[in-house]
Amino acid sequence: MRQAERLAGLGGALLAGALLCADAAAQPAAPDLGKLLATGGVSQLEGAGGGGITPWALITGYGSRDSYGANAHYTAVRSQDYGLDAYGVAVGLADRVELSLARQQFRGSLAPLAQLRIQQDIVGVKLRLAGDAVYDQDRWLPQIAVGAMYKRNRGVGGLGALGVGNVRQLGAKDDRGVDYYVAATKILFEYSLLLNGTLRATKANQMGILGFGGDRGDNYQAMAEVSAAYLINRKLAAGVEYRRKPHNLGVDREKAYYDVFLAYFPNKHVSVTAAYAVLGDITVFNPQRQHGWYLSLQTGF
Known part of the structure; x- marks a missing residue:
């Protein structure tokens, strides 16, 4: 209980700090689209700016440190037995603070879970602490951010x-919870390469779709997430991602997620x-390795 209270306090402090930074930022009349193409990342499944399955330290949108940016996204994932739709909005303030809202809709497609429907709401906050992934090319220090997701x-x-x-x-212990993470992102323009590492403290089962904690465990665990992307040209990037996850539920043979992706940025608005994603086993009721396609559309400024 004390650990949960400390973690909840940490999330509150993070949100308060982010809002103070946002309030301190100047209020420009219009967004300036001042960041380089693709440097806001895309919208991750839980609504944060980053890759497809893991958040990055980058702040969403194309607003510079003197401005702001925002976007909306829709993502569909389809495997043999399940489907996931996610949509939401996010805003980046002064290239320092990110706030996001997302909803996930999960459903079964084959018996015995053909009628299964689960929804989850996610509120996210991210705060850049140090470094600049774009402009610190002469330093090895990555851009570092901390974040929290209330689900x-x-x-x-x-x-x-x-x-x-x-x-x-x-079998879940709770139907709501908070993920905490720290992310480090480095862009190496000389090699057309983006590297990201994220460490997440979580109790979520299948991102929270199957609740939090369970009969196998109800403690926060540190899970590693990594991404690498190669910039084929200014508008096209290819990459891979990997995300470890806890195994708290006896009815859920939870495994790591990983994917290979291709992201296209025709301009700063779209x-x-x-991606092709491997999601592992999801429940004992359809006990086979789930894999399939992932498609996401983002629009904003």
Whole structure:
């Protein structure tokens, strides 16, 4: 309980610090689109700026440190037995603070979970602490940011015949929780390369879609996430991502996520990301390795 209270206090302090930084920033009349193309990243599945499955230290949008930027996104993931749709909005303030809202809608497509429906809401905050991934080319210090994601599961639909309407009835300890992370991102323009490492403290099962904690464990665990992207040209990037996840539920054979992706940035208002993702086993009811396609559209400034 004390650990949970300390972590909750840390999240509150992080949010308060981010809002103070945002309030201290000048209020420009219009966004300046001052950042280089693609340097805001794309929208990650939980709404943060970064790759497809992991947040980066980059602040979303194209607003410079004297301005702001914002975007909206929609992402679809399809595997053999499941589908996930995610959509949301995010804003970057003074290239220092990022605030995001996202909703995930998860569903089954094959028996015995063909009617399964789960929704989750996510509120995110990110604060850049040090470094500049673009302008610090003569230094090895990466851009470093800390962030938090508050997640609230909205319940389980389609399993009424089994008497299941909440993730706690599947073995989760809670239907809401907070992820905390620190991310470090380095862009090496000389090699057309972006490297990112993220360390996340989490109790979430399948990002929180199956709740938080469970019969196998209910403690925060540190999970590593890594990304690498190669800039083929100004508008096109290819890369890989890997994300470790805890295994808290007996009914969920949770495994790491990983993907290979291609992101296209025709201009500073639109980006399209396509990927092939491997999601591992998701439940014992459809016990096979899940894999399939990922497509995301982002629009903003």
